Amino acid sequence: MTELDEEAEYVILENTGSESGSLEGWALADIHGDEYEFSSLTLTSGETVVIYTDRTSSVPDADYDRDWGSPGYQGYVWRNDGETAPSRTPMGASSIR
Secondary structure (H helix, E strand, O other), X not given: OOEEEOOOOEEEEXXXXXXXXXXXXXXXXXXXXXXXXXXXXXXXXXXXXXXXXOOOXXXXXXXXXXXXXXXXXXXXOOOOOOOOOEEEOOOOOEEEO
């Protein structure tokens, strides 16, 4: 994860490795249990994806973008109090970034 903007309601993920990586089956979650699960998306080295909600007023530039919709309380995912963005691997293991 390269950027989490709690107020603007988006998160940017970047493949910082040297090989391509598939996000299929990975998920982001908020503390309320709302999840965004990736379908087929592969990031090559250096590529980015931004995940945003209906509350995002300006979506930042990225190689790919994904709309989370209106999860959480009135479409807000993060509560602007230093929350983390938990993620889940395709095998079900949790990972906090």
